[in-house]
Amino acid sequence: MDIDFVVTWVDMNDPKWQEDFRKYSGRKGNTKNGVSEARFRDYGFLKYWFRGVEKFAPWVRKIHFVTCGQKPEWLDESNPKINLVSHKDYIPEQFLPTFNSGVIEYYLHKIPGLAEHFVHFNDDFYIINNVGVERFFKNGLPCDIAVFKYHPSWAQWYVTLKNNIKIINRRFDKKEVLSRDHDKWFHKSYGSKACWNYILKPYGKFITLRTPHNAQPYLKSSFEEAWAFAEKELMESSVNKFRSYNDYTQELFRTWQICKGNFEPYNTYIDTKMFPLMIKPKQAVRAIREQSYKLVCLNDNVHIRNYAQVMENIKDAFESILPEKSSFEK
Template sequence: MDIDFVITWVDMNDPIWQESFAKHSGKINNAKNEVSEARFRDHGLLKYWFRGVEQFAPWVRKIHFVTCGQKPEWLNVDHPKLNLVHHEDYIPPQFLPLFNSSVLEVHLHRIPDLAENFVYFNDDFFIINDLKPSRFFNNGVPQDIAAFRMNMGMSLWSKCLKNNIRLINQRFDKSAIMKRDHAKWYNPIYGSRARLTYLLSWYNKFITLRTPHNAQPYTKTTFEEVWNYAEKELMEMSEHKFRSPEDFTQELFRTWQICQSNFEAYNTYQDTKMFPLLFRSKKAIKAIREQTYSLVCINDNEHMPNFDQTMMEIEKSFESILPKQSQFELADRLS
C-alpha cells in the first residue's frame, strides 16, 4: 500500500512573500490570529521534520512539499521521494495568492501524483520515534479516534469547527451512524476521552469531535466525496485569502471520513501529543529528548516570551535525537 506525506510550509522572511502579503493584508498583526506572526513564522526546525521521516518512517512513498514557490536553501530538490508543490499546481488560479492554510487544506486532493492514502502534516508536526504504516492506515483504512468534545469557544477556529459540524449534520444521521458503528464509537481503547460520547448518547446531533492536532491520515476519496456534496460552500470559502469565521477546516473531511465508517478505532492520544509552547515548552523539550511519543506538535504562539531562547532549546532537543544529516539535505549547505 502506497502512503504519501503532505506538508505545508511558509517562510515569512522571504521578500517576495512579504510584498505579496503586504499588498493583500497590510502587515503582520499579532492582535489578529489570522495575520499574526505565529501564523507564518518559520521555526528553523524543518530539517528535523525531514530527518524524522527518513529515520522513523522510511516507508513513505512520496513527500509533497507545499509552498507558494519557496524552498529552504539546504533542501535537496533532486531527492526521488520529494515533490515540490507550488500553490498554483493545485489551487484554482482565481483564488491565488493565498495566506489561508484552511483553503490550502481543503484542496489537497488536487495535488498531482498524490496517493489515494496520504497523511497531512503542518510544519510544526514532527516524527520523533519509529512509526509503521499501520499507525496511519490499517488494511487501507485510516486509523482515528471517534469521540466528542465540547466546543463552546468564540475564537475564529471554534467558529470554523461549528461550520464543519453544521454541514455534517445536514448530511449524516447521528442515530443511524452510532447504531451502525457502535463498536467504533464506544471502543474501550479511547478510555476517558470517550466520556462525552457516552453522556451525549441521547442527543440526536453530532458535535465537534476530539482533535488530536497532529499528523492526520486521509483518503483522496473522502475529499472527493465532500467536494461532490459541498462544492458551492467550499468554492465560496476558497475566496478568503486569510482565515475567516465562515471557513471550513480539514476537520470537516476527517469527520466525514469517520461518519462514512472509513476508519478503524485507534486512540491517537496514546502516541501523539501537542505542546503549546506558551505554557509547556519545558515539557516539549523533555518529550523530544526522551522520545516519549511518536508524534509531537510544537505549537507556536504570537505572545510567547523568550521565543528565540525557547526555540534554541527545542532545536537542541531535536539535534540530540536526530543529529545525522538526511538525504533531503544538500551535503554542502548544512544549516
C-alpha cells in the first residue's frame, strides 16, 4: 500500500507570520498556553526530521509538508517525494489564518493527493532508528493501542478530549464495540496499561483513551466518516484561531477508527517516547545518541532552563546519528 507522511511546521521568525500573530493573538477567549512562544518556536531541527525519514523510513511514498505558506531556505522542493502544502490549499478560506493546531488537523484529509494510509507528525516528532511499514500499518489498518485513561477535567487539552468523547458516545455503543472487538481492546501486548479497560468494562459509556504523544497512523476515510457525522461541531469550532475550550482534536479521528475496529493492536509505548525537555533534557539527549527508541517526541516548554544549551546538546546528539545531508536539502 502507498503510505504518506504529513508533517505540520511553522516558522515563528517569519515577519508575515509575526504580523498575523500579533493581529489575531488577543488573549480574550483563549488560554495563555494557546499563544505561548513554546507552541510555535522552531528548534532548527527540521532537517533532522527529513534525514531521519530518508535514512530510517525510505519506503514512504510522499511527504506532505504543511505550513501557512512557509518553506525553509535549505529545503529542496524539487525532490519528487515532497508536496508543499499551504493551509489555504486544504482549509476553508473563512477560517484562515489559523494558529490553532486542532483546526489545522481537522482538515488533513483534504490535502490534495493524500494517500488513504498516512502518518501524521508534529514537527517535534522524530524517527531516530529503523522503522518498517508494520510499525504504522498491518493488514491495511493503523497500528494502535486501545486503552482507556482517566483525564482530569480542569486542563484545556483534556477538556477537548472530553469534547471528542461526547461525539464518540453519540455514534458508538461501548458494549457493542468491546464485544465485537474484544481481542483488540484486551490484547496482551498492552500489559498493565489496559487496567482501565478491565475496570470500566461494565460501564456503559466511553471515557477518554490514552493518547500516545507521537506519530499517529490514520486512514483518510476515518476523517471523512467522522466529518460526515459531526460536521456541525467541527465547522463551529473551526472559527477558533487559537486553542479554545470548545475545540476538538485529532484524537476524535483516532478514537473513531478504533471504535470502528479499523486498527491492529500495538503497544506504541514499546518503541516510542515523549521527553518533556523542561525536566528530562539529559534523558532526551541520551535516547537520541543511543537510538533507544524508533520515535521520540521532544516536548518544548517556556520554562526550560538553559534553553540554548539544551538545544545545542540535542543538535549534537542528532548530528551523531544523522550527520549527512538528505536529498531533501539543497
